[in-house]
Amino acid sequence: MNFIALGYEDLTLASLLLLFSGLLSMRLKLNMERQIGVAALRMVIQLMLIGMVLKILFAMVSPLWTGLAAAIMIAIAGREAAARQTRKFTGWWTYGLGTSSLMLAGSLVTVLALTTQIRPEPWFDPRFALPILGMILGNTMSGVSIGLDRLLGEAVREKVAVEARLALGHDRASAFRPLVRNAVRAGLMNIINAMSVAGVVSIPGMMTGQILAGVDPTEAVKYQILIMFLIAGSTALGTLAAVVFATRRLSDNRHRLRLDHLRSDIKES
Amino acid sequence: MLSIRALSRVGLTSPGLGPIDLQLAGGSVAAVTGASGAGKSMLLRAIADLDECSGEVLLDGVNRDTMSAPQWRRRVTYLAAESGWWADGVGGHFSETQAASRLLGRLGLNDDALGWPVSRLSTGEKQRLALIRALIQNPQVLLLDEPTSALDPDSRTMVEDLLAERIAAGLSVLIVSHDAAQTKRLGARIYLIDGGRLVDNGGTT
Numbered sequence A: 001m002n003f004i005a006l007g008y009e010d011l012t013l014a015s016l017l018l019l020f021s022g023l024l025s026m027r028l029k030l031n032m033e034r035q036i037g038v039a040a041l042r043m044v045i046q047l048m049l050i051g052m053v054l055k056i057l058f059a060m061v062s063p064l065w066t067g068l069a070a071a072i073m074i075a076i077a078g079r080e081a082a083a084r085q086t087r088k089f090t091g092w093w094t095y096g097l098g099t100s101s102l103m104l105a106g107s108l109v110t111v112l113a114l115t116t117q118i119r120p121e122p123w124f125d126p127r128f129a130l131p132i133l134g135m136i137l138g139n140t141m142s143g144v145s146i147g148l149d150r151l152l153g154e155a156v157r158e159k160v161a162v163e164a165r166l167a168l169g170h171d172r173a174s175a176f177r178p179l180v181r182n183a184v185r186a187g188l189m190n191i192i193n194a195m196s197v198a199g200v201v202s203i204p205g206m207m208t209g210q211i212l213a214g215v216d217p218t219e220a221v222k223y224q225i226l227i228m229f230l231i232a233g234s235t236a237l238g239t240l241a242a243v244v245f246a247t248r249r250l251s252d253n254r255h256r257l258r259l260d261h262l263r264s265d266i267k268e269s
Numbered sequence B: 001m002l003s004i005r006a007l008s009r010v011g012l013t014s015p016g017l018g019p020i021d022l023q024l025a026g027g028s029v030a031a032v033t034g035a036s037g038a039g040k041s042m043l044l045r046a047i048a049d050l051d052e053c054s055g056e057v058l059l060d061g062v063n064r065d066t067m068s069a070p071q072w073r074r075r076v077t078y079l080a081a082e083s084g085w086w087a088d089g090v091g092g093h094f095s096e097t098q099a100a101s102r103l104l105g106r107l108g109l110n111d112d113a114l115g116w117p118v119s120r121l122s123t124g125e126k127q128r129l130a131l132i133r134a135l136i137q138n139p140q141v142l143l144l145d146e147p148t149s150a151l152d153p154d155s156r157t158m159v160e161d162l163l164a165e166r167i168a169a170g171l172s173v174l175i176v177s178h179d180a181a182q183t184k185r186l187g188a189r190i191y192l193i194d195g196g197r198l199v200d201n202g203g204t205t
Helices: A008-027 A033-060 A063-083 A093-118 A126-157 A159-167 A172-197 A205-212 A217-249 B040-047 B069-075 B097-107 B123-135 B153-168 B180-185
Strands: B002-009 B020-024 B029-033 B053-059 B076-079 B141-145 B172-176 B189-194 B197-200
Touching: A008 A033, A033 A063, A033 A126, A063 A093, A063 A126, A093 A126, A093 A217, A126 A159, A126 A172, A126 A217, A159 A172, A159 B069, A159 B076, A172 A217, A205 A217, B002 B040, B020 B197, B029 B040, B029 B180, B040 B076, B040 B141, B040 B172, B069 B076, B076 B123, B097 B123, B097 B153, B123 B141, B123 B153, B153 B172, B153 B180
Parallel strands: B029 B172, B029 B189, B076 B141, B141 B172
Antiparallel strands: B002 B020, B002 B053, B189 B197
16 A cells, blocks of 8 residues: 555645636636635535544444434435425425435445445444445435436426326326336436446546555456446436336326426426 | 216315216217316316316216226226327327227328327327227227317318217217317207306207
8 A cells, every 4th residue: 555645735735726716717707706615615624524524433333323324414315316306296205205215225235235245344334334325325316316307397298198198098107107217217327328438538536546545456446346336226226216206196096197296386497 | 878976176276176967878979168267178087087086977887986097097088188199109109000090091191190200290180190099999988178179171070970980889978169060960968167067058059
């Protein structure tokens, strides 16, 4: 291992780049300097805090605290997935659907990876569990979010087509099938693209991190392949679960289209 | 025999729908007229169980709640005023393309129409194809929402002839139509719907 530790003066030097963009924005009257500054400050504070939290959690190796951290991560990911939706279900359904799909896919895939492939001792060791859950959640969240957004949008737009099928006596699963297909396809587009260009166009971040930390590239690649499989599996599972659950809420047991379960206000994006 | 008892739309305030009572014998035709927004389409949707309703709807004495909604809708089929299309090709919308092809000529449609993309269809062609799509499933009751609104007189006559043939063979039809001559030609009993309530206009005038 030939890991090079960074000093705070190194970070300050790097931040000059951002300061320069801010000055440029002011000079060109782009009004971006505030946004850049706030985002950069948030990033620094959030990361320093999480660094401290992780340090404490790693030292404790407690199943309780690790589980709590995982639950908070899932809850925040669920909130973010729901926040991006143009159309929402009434009540807590959008948040509930998003979060439960993330919980299902994220925890299933993470536990599977920890207990059968990576096998740290103990299996819930937060040094492995939390970063892996984080990578999986981040990607699954975007799949769930895009999939739900597409499904709800199409349900409204394709109302006439869906109801034409229902009126002909098709069941709700058949009536929603083209919409489900489009929604899942949209949700998986990102991860399919990421897998296709991995290593050719983009060197994935985790692999880069391991290489910078001194790990042999062929070993880092193995980890990256594992993570890609985990992310793809979880994204597919989570997106499918969210989209299928959502079609149930968009209909009822008499196979009616229930657009009245959607809020009437639309978020302008 | 389609029997409707105290059918009301739930969860909807004014004007709402019902309660409505209506009997429609096998092989008979009833027409519903009334101003826009009076609830004509809402009534047809309610009978097809496409909206949540209270009350009873029975077909030959069998309550629709005793069967699944898809089973019910194959027997009592609603044809919306705007036809819906879910695949790119016309043929993908038909359960039996053979039965459908036989009816194309009857309604003045091109014999190759099932091989066309949906985007090529005119509104009138869509309207006739949607009728064929419903007819080939042999429903006992057809709920037609302005089925000839986009058709020229010749095509309209062809649709009416085909319907008359099916009605003679036992099909019951409940039709929303603004065309008094059409309802007369079909020999329909006329009902007026006003503020969600059904008024029997009596007779066939």
